[in-house]
Amino acid sequence: AERSAVVTCTGCAMFVFLPQDRSDFVCTKCKLISILEEKIQGLEKRVSTLRSIKENEEFLDRRQDRLQRAQCSEDSEQATQRGQKASEDNWRHVTSRRGKSMRQVHVPETHIQMSNRFHVLSTGTSAESGVNDTSEGTEQKDTPLIGRHEMHSPRDGGSTTTTPKRRRRVVVVGDSLLRGTESSICRPDRENREVCCLPGARIHDVTERLPRRIKPSDRYPFLLLHVSTNDTAKNDLERITAEYVALGRRIKEFEAQVVFSSILPVAGKGRGRDYRIVEVNEWLRRWCRREGFGFFDHGMV
Secondary structure, X not given: OOOOEXXXXXXXXXXXXXXXXXXXXXXXXXXXXXXXXHHHHHHHHHHHHHHHHHHHHHHHHHHHHHHHHHHHHHHHHHHHHHHHHHHHHHHHHHHOOOOOOOOOOOOOOOOOOXXXXXXXXXXXXXHHOOOOOOOOHHHHHOOOOOOHHHHXXXXXXXXXXXXXXXXXXXXXXXXXXXXXXXXXXXXXXXXXXXXXXXXXXXXXXXXXXXXXXXXOOOOXXXXXXXXXOOHHHOOOHHHHHHXXXXXXXXXXXXXXXXXXXXXXXXXXXXXXHHHHHHHHHHHHHHHHHHHOOEEEOOOOO
C-alpha cells in the first residue's frame, strides 16, 4: 500500500495528504490569493499615479489660463499705449520740423480796436447804463477793466502761474489677499494709486494704520477696503460688527469716498466659517447703505 503524508499549508495552515512530506507547501487557494493581492497592489499604484497626473494637469491648465488672461490684458494695454504714443508722435510730426529752417512770414501790422462793453459793478442803476453801448469806444477806454486775469493776479508782485489740477488719489487697503494686485491696480497711474497689503491684518489693524495712508494734501481720495477675512476665523458676528463701526467712525474723519469689499469665502474651513462670512456680508451691505459707504459684492466665488 502507498504511504501518504499529512502536509500543512504554510499560508492557511490547512492540511492535505501528499505522497511525500514538504515543509514549504502552499495550497492552490493561497497561491491564487497571493496573485490577486499582487494585482490589487499594482492597480492601486496605477490609480495613485493617474490621480497625481490628473491633479498636475489641472494645475497646469489653471496656470496656463491665468497666464493667457494676464498676457491678453498686457497686450491690450500695450496696444493702447502704442496707439496713444502713435497719436502723440503724429502730433509732434505735424507741429515740429527739426533740422529745417523755418521760413519767416511777414504779417502786416493791423490795428485792432479793443473795447469792453461792461462797466465796473456799482450801486443803483448806473451799472446798467453802458451795457448795450458797443459803439462808444473812446468813453469806455477810461473805464477800468476788471477781467479774469486781474481778479486772480497777485497784488504784491507774486507769480501769476496757476498750479496744475492734481488727479484723484486711489488707495486700496486690505489683508494678504491683495498680494500680487499692485501691478494691475497701480499701472494706469503709479503716482496717484497705492495698494497697502497687510498680511494677517484684522479690522482694528486697518483702523490704526489708515491715518498713515491718507495724506493731508489728498483732495477727496477714493478708498477701497478689503478686510475681515481673518476676523471671521475666531470672532463672532457681534465682535466683527463692532470693529466695523469703529472703523467707520475713523473713516468719517477723512473727506474721502469709501467702498467696502465683501469678504471672500475661505476654502477648506468648514460650513461654519462660510455661514459666518455670508452673515457678515449681509450685515455689511445694510450697514454701508445706512452709513453712506459703497459696497462691492464679490459673491460666493
